[in-house]
Amino acid sequence: MRETFPIRVTENRIIAPNAWLLSFPRTFDFVAGQVIGISLNKSEVPRLYSIASGIQQNQTEILYTRKEEGLLTPPLSRCQKGDTVYITKPFGNFICKEEEAVWVATGTGIAPFASMAFSGQYKGKTLIQGARTPETMYFSGFFKEKMGSHYHPCCSRESTEGCFNGRVTDFLRQQTGIKTDIPYYLCGIAEMVVDVRDILISKGVPFSKINSEIFF
Numbered sequence: 780m781r782e783t784f785p786i787r788v789t790e791n792r793i794i795a796p797n798a799w800l801l802s803f804p805r806t807f808d809f810v811a812g813q814v815i816g817i818s819l820n821k822s823e824v825p826r827l828y829s830i831a832s833g834i835q836q837n838q839t840e841i842l843y844t845r846k847e848e849g850l851l852t853p854p855l856s857r858c859q860k861g862d863t864v865y866i867t868k869p870f871g872n873f874i875c876k877e878e879e880a881v882w883v884a885t886g887t888g889i890a891p892f893a894s895m896a897f898s899g900q901y902k903g904k905t906l907i908q909g910a911r912t913p914e915t916m917y918f919s920g921f922f923k924e925k926m927g928s929h930y931h932p933c934c935s936r937e938s939t940e941g942c943f944n945g946r947v948t949d950f951l952r953q954q955t956g957i958k959t960d961i962p963y964y965l966c967g968i969a970e971m972v973v974d975v976r977d978i979l980i981s982k983g984v985p986f987s988k989i990n991s992e993i994f995f
């Protein structure tokens with residue numbers, strides 16, 4: 780088990796139905812796209828969370844949803860300013876180079892791309908973000924402002940102006956002439972990652988160009 784360090788919560792803010800942004804002081808350097816482990820007790824095995832904040836921000840931020848029967852997220856959602864949580868040092872290899880690439884995320888899988896974008900690493904990137912409703916399209920205002928026409932929000936349960944009406948998989952299936960010589964980065968639940976991977980391969984993207992981070 781990775782070593783954990785106590786840290787005081789700065790804020791634990793609900794930002795959408797059933798979604799929280801946990802903040803605590805940044806005590807370690809990290810590379811955008813990395814994860815940390817979090818637990819509420821030193822003896823518990825930490826759960827993994829992608830860092831959602833930028834590398835220069837003083838506060839580290841974690842975007843999470845509460846799993847009703849889960850071990851960690853129900854008590855975590857009740858944490859308040861000043862409470863102690865235990866974190867590991869950042870680690871992980873879901874890291875994007877400074878080159879043209881496509882990011883695909885659903886739900887809280889947007890976190891590593893938010894970290895990259897908040898770190899200023901959005902140039903040359905195209906983001907396809909999936910959510911059920913506009914209010915769970917986390918950080919969409921920032922992406923829209925910084926990425927403009929390279930930002931494609933896809934809303935599966937509601938049709939909203941400026942959003943593709945459907946899943947990220949529907950959006951990708953409809954694309955003609957997608958680039959096959961650039962890397963693709965996928966993050967979210969296994970089902971989405973597998974479906975998107977299969978669509979990309981069917982459109983000629985080599986398997987070696989597809990990078991993924993699965994939240995399980």
Ligand SMILES: Cc1cc2nc3c(=O)[nH]c(=O)nc-3n(C[C@H](O)[C@H](O)[C@H](O)COP(=O)(O)OP(=O)(O)OC[C@H]3O[C@@H](n4cnc5c(N)ncnc54)[C@H](O)[C@@H]3O)c2cc1C
Binds near residue numbers: 826850992995
């Ligand atoms: C690399 C990585 C990055 C991640 N990043 C994020 C992130 O940024 N944000 C985020 O929200 N999540 C992220 N996750 C997921 C996160 O680690 C947790 O799995 C998630 O928050 C649930 O934790 P929990 O302790 O509340 O629920 P758990 O106790 O793990 O339970 C999750 C669900 O499984 C069910 N369950 C538990 N045990 C069993 C069992 N034995 N049989 C059947 N069902 C069971 C529970 O009822 C619950 O609904 C990431 C995961 C990975 C691997």
